[in-house]
Amino acid sequence: MSVEDEILRQRLASVREIRALGFSPYGHRFDYTHSIPEVLRLWGAAGAEELDRNRTTLRICGRIQTIRRMGKAGFAHLMQEGERLQIYLRQDSLTAAEFDLYRRLLDLGDIVGAEGYLFRTKTGELTLHVGRLDFLAKTLLNMPEKWHGLEDVETRYRQRYLDLIANPEVRRVFLTRSRIVASLRRQLEERGFVEVETPMMQPIYGGATARPFITHHNALDIDLYLRIAPELYLKRLVIGGLERVYEINRNFRNEGISTQHNPEFTMLEFYQAYTDYRGLMDFSCELLRQVAIDATGSAEVSWQGRTLDFGRIRRFSLREAILEFWRDGPPPTMDELRDPAWLARRSTKASPGEALLDVFEQVVEERLIEPTIIYDYPLETSPLAKSKPDEPDFVERFEIYAGGIEIANAYTELNDPQEQRRRFEMQLAAAERGDEEAHRMDEDYLRAMCYGLPPTGGEGIGIDRLAMILTDSRSIRDVILFPLLRPEPPLGLAERLRAAEAATAHEG
């Protein structure tokens, strides 16, 4: 018999004994007077005499993290909400059943409730002297090892609950992620933005360049696409008079998986009527500075051994950045960056604009460690952005980089329907040349634009990537609770549970 099956049988035998002693192995409501973090906050600094003088009865609960049995007494640590408190149990303070429960039937990972009073041990640790012990939930499988936690990356992702139990820093990462989202919501709400939800299943996908997931609706007998972006729906809402809207939700892109890409990822998109990309740059700087403070306590964030200052976000135009960050010999001149022949020598891309962006991505992108705004992008790569009045081959668009990755993309929205029609037609031509990711013609969106989209600025912020930066995480999987993995083969657990149940039933 394998170790796991042996443990399974032992634990199921314990379940029967716990019941026989009058406890419930899968308990019931437990009204604790204080959570463990509350206990630590209230009494963490209280001295031994003070605790003895003001002896109060508390009820606490949590998962058993360590247990040290010493004959007629012993200690355990209970873990709740990421913090732990020691409890002390002794034979002469408990009923026979309670002591038996503690002595023979508690395993690491079990969830218990305890009532008692606080004291300090010889070594000074705050500890609950238990007068009543309650059983709340049994663990049937071995918990991860206590010294090293859970290291196996695959298990950490597949069984995130174990990761959260065993690795306190993982818990902190996801709490920080939650604070990031809360901070963004609060800041947007304070400025009058309205949160909305737009379709995830779309008949025509758009708003980004990516391959989609396709699904099927049976009753309507139509294929639908999981959205690659909410952009076109949010702008319809701006047309409808929701002048400040935002959505924080999932996008789905049928592309490769990497440390920076998960097929489903979370995006904040917000639109503000009557502003432009300059206005959004200023807003973004405030937004990111405050998010950094709310998430980490400081606008200066440590990332992979460097310090990123979200209080001072640099700004370069795309072409300035190429000159600034050029490392491969003497930098080109601004005239060369404007010269299609020069660009064609530097990139295999079809058009000068695409080639310029290609050069930027080769030369600059990974060097943008410090938070940086890059603005003024080539028109060809931005089918939904308004062009610059004085430079029609470029659009009023910027991206924000930090840690060498793109975390935001924003532009002044194109609001001329005839120009939008021409851009769609350019995309169709690209699609005919074989560009799988080219934008589709979206006449329904064109119709909406024909009713008048006010001058508007719109921005998307990649929440997962922002969370990576603000939690010092190297992989997007470390900030997504359940990243996509290939499915596991069948576990055979139901069969093992059935066998163990049959075996212990015979013993009983």
Next chain:
RNA sequence: GAGCCGGUAGCUCAGGAGGUAGAGCAUCUGCCUUUUAAGCAGAGGGUCCUGGGUUCGAGUCCCAGCCGGCUCACCA
């Protein structure tokens, strides 16, 4: 999709010139009423990822595959 690295007990990991598989934690038994990586004494536990091949003999060498990680490509 390509390259590199990895997969040994429930967990964390050693080991391996080819010759019956190791530690710590966890589990079980015994002792222990202020311990805290509790301690002490003993015991059980393995498809060394899978399938082929070479060999008297493969966990170790070779090939293929599976799963994962990293890098690159695509992308945000």
